[in-house]
Amino acid sequence: MKIIVIISILLLLGLLIYNKHKPHILFALVGIFYFLIGYIDYKEYFIGFTNSALITLVLLMVASIAIEKTSFIDYCSKKIFSKSYKLSILKLGLISCFFSAFLNNTAVVASLMGVIKQNKFHSASKLLMPLSFFALAGGTLTLIGTSTNMVVNSFVIENKLESLKMFDFFIVGLGICIAITVVLMFFSFLLPDYKNDFDEIKDYIINTKVVSGSSLINKSVKENKLKQLQYLFLVEIKRKNRIISPVSNDEIILEDDELIFSGDIQYISILSNFNGLKLCENVELNKLNLVEVVISNQSSLIGKSVKEVSFRAKFDAAIICYKRANESIKKIGECVICAGDSLILSVGSDFASRDNKGKNFHIISKMYNPKFNTKQSFIILSSFVSVILLNVFNCIDIVKGLLLLLMFYIGAKYINIDEIRRRIPLDIIIIIGSSLAITRVLISSGVAADFANLIVNTFGVFGNYGALVGVYLMTLLLTELITNNAAAALSFPIAYSSALSLGLSPYPFIFIVAYAASASFMTPFGYQTNLMVSSAGNYKFMDFVKIGWIASIAYSLVVLIVTPMVFKF
Incomplete structure (x- = not known):
């Protein structure tokens, strides 16, 4: 049994790193495999999908639909930017960390990306990466700040431990937010300063086609003045299966040629001056709505x-x-x-x-991003805050509170059933439900204990703290290679077994996993908000590495120093 479990976990990890298959599909297949060969029974497999932490996460993500449409984030975003870059960074950090503590990180980043790209003081590349880092840091402030914390809490509940509280994460999370702010303010010179996309969108590729009857046909590039455009450059000509690049002035334009331009999309309308030249998808150039x-x-x-x-x-x-x-x-x-x-x-x-x-x-465009008015926004936010506070003071169970809140939002028409259907996080549900089943197999087979012993034997020479560092480094490596939720799912049983083998409280190890799984700064692939800003900021891979390693060290130092002080062994 143990050999089969080890092989299957290593295969799962390899496929996650390979990144050609969606993580929730891989987790589901492994969970089903264990069920089919009898390592877990029907009840053990499916009980994970009714975990209270998972239900809470789903309800939070659905309720956040209404919160994301409030005007409060837009209002605050208008107060962020000024001529002082460091002051702008500080205000961006305060606002994005605050909202990320209670809202979906991707929603916060999506709401602020457009404002950042349109600000007139600083280039977007100096602000978008900090926005992603702040959203990541803000998510560590509360239990609901990131799905990773909720994933970890689902394992906590599954192992019959006391559920994590809303603000258990806060002290360490606050230290993280301060550390990331300091790094971004004092090492901002490592951030690239690319031309602001809002002012000049360079290096976009525009595909056009010469249609029948065009006045361009049978004339040279020079005669058609295709190389005299101030803001657009003719990169190549696609003619059937042939690519003509570079394009000479003497090249004759033929019917059905595809002309590939590079340049500033704000001046795409210039191409409408050429008779019979259309965008490849037959879009009329004078009717563009971008x-x-x-x-x-x-x-x-x-x-x-x-x-x-x-x-x-x-x-x-x-x-x-x-x-x-x-x-x-x-x-x-x-x-x-x-x-x-x-x-x-x-x-x-x-x-x-x-x-x-x-x-x-x-x-990113505000064209199709309707917001509620001030009164509606106040009602939505105050009702959400009320549910959170009632739960903090043990006046209402969080699941019941969120269900009542969701019913209120639907009744008041702040959200509708179609929106709920679209936003149900099926991938996260499958990952959590399946990983809970996988965790049972890892523990019952002894594989988790074997990995835990490996960590304890390797790092245990430095005492209990050394074992904690070992678990952190393992999870940190995984989260840079695979998704944060998958890293938490694979690391938790090993961390839990490490605590048990040492006869220690599991909570320092549990929180270490949660924090480490969110510590993805060095690549654009490790965290979803990094991916979001990657293209919008024109970032190269090394742009993340240059400042990401400093942010990762600062983050790690805070976590490794403060966590064992707050959560005793």
């Missing part, structure tokens, strides 16, 4: 090519430009969609009413 979006990590489009998802029919929108990190995609139709990709869409009149856009996109 919206910028980022692909959500919950999108059903991920892993599929633009062509196979029938993008235009699905969303009543044509992709004008497609960016991944700092790279512009030339062959849009063949591109396989990834979370965090940045798209500029030319949208039709039906785009606003499509009910599938909310799950697939974070809309």
Whole structure:
């Protein structure tokens, strides 16, 4: 049994690192495998899906639909920026950490990205990465600040321990927020200073096609004055299966040629001066209605090519430009969609009413981001805060409180059933439910104890604190390689077994796992908000590494010093 469990866990870890399959599918397959071969029974497998922490997480994510539509974040965001960069960073940190403590991190980042890109004082690349880091730090302040904390709490409850409280995370989390703020203020020179996309959107690729009857046909590039455009540059010509690049002035334009331009999309209308030149998806250049979006990590489009998802029919929108990190995609139709990709869409009149856009996109443009008025926003926020406070003072169970709150939001028409259906976090539900079953197998088979003994024997020479550091480093490595929730799911049984083998309180080890699983600063892939800002800020991979390692060290020092002081062995 032990050999099969070890092989299956190593295979799961390898596939998670390979990142070609969705984590919730992999966790589900391993859980089902254990069920089918008899390592767990029917009740043990499915009881994880009724875990109270999981139910709380789902209710919170659904209730947050209404909170995200309040005008409070927009109001606060207008007060952030000034000529002083460090003051702007400080205010950005205060606002984003506060909201991230109680709201979904991706929603906070999505709400502030547009404001950052439109600010007139500082380039977006100097602010978007800090925004993601602040959202990550703010999530460590409370139990509901990030799904990772709720995932860890689900394991706590499953192992018959006392559930974690709302503000158990606060003291260490506050230290984290302060540390990240200091790093970003004093090491901001390591952040790239790319041209602000709002002022000048460079290096976008624009695909056009020469249609029948065009005045460009049978004339050279020079005669058509295609290389005399001030803001756009003719990069290449696609002719059937042939690519012409670089393009000479003497090249003759033929019917059905695809002309690929690079440059500032704000001046795309210049191309309308050329008769018979249309965007590749047959969009009339003089009827452009542009919206910028980022692909959500919950999108059903991920892993599929633009062509196979029938993008235009699905969303009543044509992709004008497609960016991944700092790279512009030339062959849009063949591109396989990834979370965090940045798209500029030319949208039709039906785009606003499509009910599938909310799950697939974070809309950076404010065009389709309606907000509640001040009175409605106050009612929504005050009712949410009331439920949280009633739970903190043990006046109401959090699940019952959130159910009542959700019924109120639906009754007041702040959210509707379609929105709830789209926002049910099916991937997180499957990961948590399946990982609880996997955890039982890891513990019952003795594999978790073996890994725990390895950590204790390796780091235990430094005492109990050494074992704690070992668990932290293991989880930190995993969260940089795989998703934060998956890292927490794999690390928890090992951390729990380590505490038991040493005869210590499990809580320092439990909190170490929670904090370490959220400590993803050095890559754009380790955390969903890093992915979101990656394309929008034109960041390269090394941009994250340059400042991310300093943020990671500062974060780790706070966690490793303060956690054992707050949660005694």
